Structures are given as structure tokens and as C-alpha cells.
Amino acid sequence: MNASWLPPLNASLNALASLFLLAGYWFMKRKNIRMHRTMMLSAVVTSGLFLISYISYHLSTHLLTRYTGEGIERVAYFTVLISHSILAPAVPVLALITMTRGLRERIDKHRRIARWTLPVWLYVSVTGVVVYVMLYHFNT
Numbered sequence: 534m535n536a537s538w539l540p541p542l543n544a545s546l547n548a549l550a551s552l553f554l555l556a557g558y559w560f561m562k563r564k565n566i567r568m569h570r571t572m573m574l575s576a577v578v579t580s581g582l583f584l585i586s587y588i589s590y591h592l593s594t595h596l597l598t599r600y601t602g603e604g605i606e607r608v609a610y611f612t613v614l615i616s617h618s619i620l621a622p623a624v625p626v627l628a629l630i631t632m633t634r635g636l637r638e639r640i641d642k643h644r645r646i647a648r649w650t651l652p653v654w655l656y657v658s659v660t661g662v663v664v665y666v667m668l669y670h671f672n673t
Contacts, residue, residue: 539590544665546583550576551658558651570635577632580658584625600672610667617660624654 557572600610627650634643 534593536590536593539586539593540665540669543583543586543590544662546579546586547658547661547665550579550583551655551662553579554651554655554658573632573635576654577628580624580628580654583661598668598672600668602667602672606667606671610664613660613663613667617657617664620653621657621661624650624657628654 553572553576557569557576560566560568560572600607600614602610627646631643631646631650634640634646
């Protein structure tokens with residue numbers, strides 16, 4: 534099975550999730566709860582689709598794309614990749630807890646965890662795109 538179309542899809546889903554997260558934050562700051570909820574649920578769905586696509590890609594292929602860059606670019610790539618990989622497993626857990634608290638209108642608890650969830654989730658989504666670009670477009 535040719536799954537070469539999945540990495541760009543994954544990067545696109547990460548980018549879209551980032552936009553939904555930023556829009557959700559923007560609406561929350563303006564006290565537009567309905568749009569905040571819509572944007573954040575859109576981020577959850579988009580990230581869920583990313584996770585399905587990412588797992589499908591890695592189950593369908595045993596191909597390993599190696600980063601062959603050198604010097605400072607190599608250091609930058611692995612710095613981003615390692616920090617991304619360490620934080621990524623926390624995102625589904627944090628997102629589901631935060632979403633559940635928000636939907637149940639446990640606002641104080643929602644706010645407390647959202648202060649951690651948003652920056653971690655946004656960082657992982659953005660660095661996912663960065664890793665893709667470095668690996669597939671700048672990897673010589």
C-alpha cells in the first residue's frame with residue numbers, strides 16, 4: 534500500500550488543529566463561549582483524525598524516513614523532534630480531561646487544566662508541522 538499521501542495529510546491536520554486552538558482561545562478571551570466550544574471541539578476532532586491517520590501510516594508501512602541534515606539543522610531537528618515526542622502522548626489525555634470538564638460546565642477545573650493543555654497541545658501541533666517540513670522538504 535502506498536501511504537505517501539498520509540504525512541502531508543498529518544501535517545495539514547496538525548496545522549488545522551493549531552488554527553482551531555488559536556481561534557478557540559481568541560473566542561474564549563472575548564467571552565464568546567459558543568464559538569470557543571465550537572473551535573475547541575473542532576480541534577479535538579481534527580486531532581483525533583490526525584491520530585487515526587498517523588497510526589494508520591505507521592501500521593501500513595515499515596518505512597523509516599531518516600533525517601540526513603547536518604550541523605545546526607540536525608541539532609534543531611532532533612531538539613524539536615525529541616521535545617515533540619515527549620509531550621505528544623500527554624495531549625490526548627489533557628485534551629479529553631479539559632473537554633470533559635468544559636462540557637460538564639466545571640468551569641474552575643476546566644480553566645485550571647486548560648492553562649496547561651492549550652500550550653502543550655499547541656506546541657505539539659505546531660512542532661508536528663515543523664518536523665514534517667524539516668523531514669520531507671529540507672531533508673537532503
